Amino acid sequence: MSFFQSLAAAFKGEPVTPRAPLGRSFVSPWVEAFDGRGVAGTRTPIHYPTAIREAYLRNPVAQRAVRLVAEGVGSAPVRASHPELAVLIAATSAGQALLETLASQLLLHGNGYVQVLRDAEGNPAELFALRPERVTIVPDATGWPAAFLYKVGERSLTIDAVDDLGLPNLIHIRSYHPGDDHYGAGCLEAADEAVALHNAAARWNRALLENAARPSGALVYDPGEPGAALSADQFERIRAELASAFSGQANAGRPMLLEGGLKWQAMALTPADMDFATLKAAAARDIALAFGVPPMLIGLPGDSTYANYREANRALWRLTLLPLAAKILDALGEGLAPWFADASLAVDVDGIPALAEDRERLWSQVNAADFLSADEKRALLGIAPVQP
Numbered sequence: 001m002s003f004f005q006s007l008a009a010a011f012k013g014e015p016v017t018p019r020a021p022l023g024r025s026f027v028s029p030w031v032e033a034f035d036g037r038g039v040a041g042t043r044t045p046i047h048y049p050t051a052i053r054e055a056y057l058r059n060p061v062a063q064r065a066v067r068l069v070a071e072g073v074g075s076a077p078v079r080a081s082h083p084e085l086a087v088l089i090a091a092t093s094a095g096q097a098l099l100e101t102l103a104s105q106l107l108l109h110g111n112g113y114v115q116v117l118r119d120a121e122g123n124p125a126e127l128f129a130l131r132p133e134r135v136t137i138v139p140d141a142t143g144w145p146a147a148f149l150y151k152v153g154e155r156s157l158t159i160d161a162v163d164d165l166g167l168p169n170l171i172h173i174r175s176y177h178p179g180d181d182h183y184g185a186g187c188l189e190a191a192d193e194a195v196a197l198h199n200a201a202a203r204w205n206r207a208l209l210e211n212a213a214r215p216s217g218a219l220v221y222d223p224g225e226p227g228a229a230l231s232a233d234q235f236e237r238i239r240a241e242l243a244s245a246f247s248g249q250a251n252a253g254r255p256m257l258l259e260g261g262l263k264w265q266a267m268a269l270t271p272a273d274m275d276f277a278t279l280k281a282a283a284a285r286d287i288a289l290a291f292g293v294p295p296m297l298i299g300l301p302g303d304s305t306y307a308n309y310r311e312a313n314r315a316l317w318r319l320t321l322l323p324l325a326a327k328i329l330d331a332l333g334e335g336l337a338p339w340f341a342d343a344s345l346a347v348d349v350d351g352i353p354a355l356a357e358d359r360e361r362l363w364s365q366v367n368a369a370d371f372l373s374a375d376e377k378r379a380l381l382g383i384a385p386v387q388p
Contacts, residue, residue: 046192048133052108055188055195061284062195064298065291066107072321074100077351081344085336088127101129102173102328107291110186112173124339137182171335173328191290198283292320313354322347
């Protein structure tokens with residue numbers, strides 16, 4: 001039930017039912033679309049566990065793209081307004097870097113849930129990233145999230161959004177979803193078709209190699225006599241000979257001797273006819289595009305968009321890593337603000353080697369501006385003014 005449906009139900013006095021879990025079937029709604037024939041149809045929502053198995057665990061392009069972004073966000077230097085806040089952000093979550101884990105979850109699932117674990121005095125002691133496919137948002141009568149249901153197998157735990165003092169128990173970070181009020185949309189949802197296409201091409205190539213790199217075909221019996229056919233014994237003998245002597249990698253290139261009116265007729269397109277190299281390259285580029293990674297950085301050929309790896313790496317930081325890191329850090333800073341006055345978290349751009357040339361150019365331009373005072377120059381460079 002969406003926010004507006006929940007709101008309408010509340011005014012009518014009807015009970016409000018919680019949303020179904022996003023993790024098990026990716027229940028974000030899909031808008032009807034028209035296919036090429038002009039017939040309205042709906043796209044089946046992807047199943048998240050299957051999608052991550054096919055993309056992250058079995059597809060090298062998707063996994064490399066996700067790890068490139070997530071590890072870049074996790075390695076970014078962070079400036080914190082409080083030392084304790086910096087320690088919380090730099091800590092690990094279940095043995096994994098917090099920022100890297102959240103970046104991966106946002107890319108794949110579109111949602112990140114951070115539980116704020118507290119010490120005996122009620123102060124944040126650890127930030128724990130929950131697996132997003134196990135979390136269900138439970139809205140209140142007005143449609144706003146009131147609690148989060150975390151389910152593992154048959155066991156479930158209800159986490160209130162805020163405690164009795166109004167302090168948050170859980171921080172929800174989500175990507176934008178135009179058709180959902182509570183859950184975000186991950187990049188994996190857009191890359192699902194490209195991943196399926198890339199994996200299908202890889203499986204077809206493997207099956208072709210296992211069949212001695214020959215496309216499937218048929219032996220046609222044509223002795224030139226109308227109505228002639230093989231006997232049952234002849235049919236079984238030929239099938240056994242084909243299976244034992246001409247199938248598999250060990251029999252690759254073995255010549256076949258046809259007799260008695262037998263002719264070989266191919267029944268499948270060859271790899272050249274299907275243009276598999278171009279097909280896989282196009283699918284790989286779509287996967288990289290969905291995750292915001294320049295194709296050059298994951299070794300895709302034929303990419304002349306960037307002059308060199310340095311320019312592509314700079315584009316990755318400017319267009320993908322910094323915006324994603326800012327989204328995560330802003331959400332964490334806002335959620336931890338009740339414990340830290342003027343909480344501020346930001347990426348230290350000066351500490352990123354890939355952006356050193358940009359920073360050097362900015363420093364030169366600001367230094368050459370004679371009409372600016374020293375404090376104004378420091379402000380433009382993000383440096384605190386000199387204390388009198």
